[in-house]
Amino acid sequence: MALKITDSCISCGACxxxxxxxxxxxxxxxxxxxxxxxxxxxxxxxxIAPEKCTECKGVHDEPMCASVCPTDSCVKE
Ligand code: SF4
Ligand code: SF4
Structure with a gap:
């Protein structure tokens, strides 16, 4: 599974x-x-390139992109 970025992204680059x-x-x-x-x-x-996203499993407790995004644009597919 992978996360995806919605069109509410403001391209801040934080993720x-x-x-x-x-x-x-x-x-x-x-x-x-x-x-x-x-x-x-x-x-x-x-x-997000879906082939590369592991939802941060095994590395972080939660998807890092979602945790830093100021507009809640990183969501589970
Ligand atoms: S930060 Fe984690 S959840 Fe977000 S795209 Fe990268 S691997 Fe996927
Ligand atoms: S942190 Fe959120 S708003 Fe910023 S570039 Fe990433 S998805 Fe877009």
């Missing part, structure tokens, strides 16, 4: 450095997975 899996990307930024380039999942606001 990105908190992710232990580097699963969070700015809108418009492509990402790499298993050697392939995946086109950005959002052009307008930050997004």
């Amino acid at each position: 990105q450095p908190e992710c232990p899996n580097e699963a969070i990307f700015a809108g418009g930024d492509d990402y790499e997975f298993e050697g392939k380039t995946i086109p950005a999942l959002s052009q307008d606001f930050y997004y």
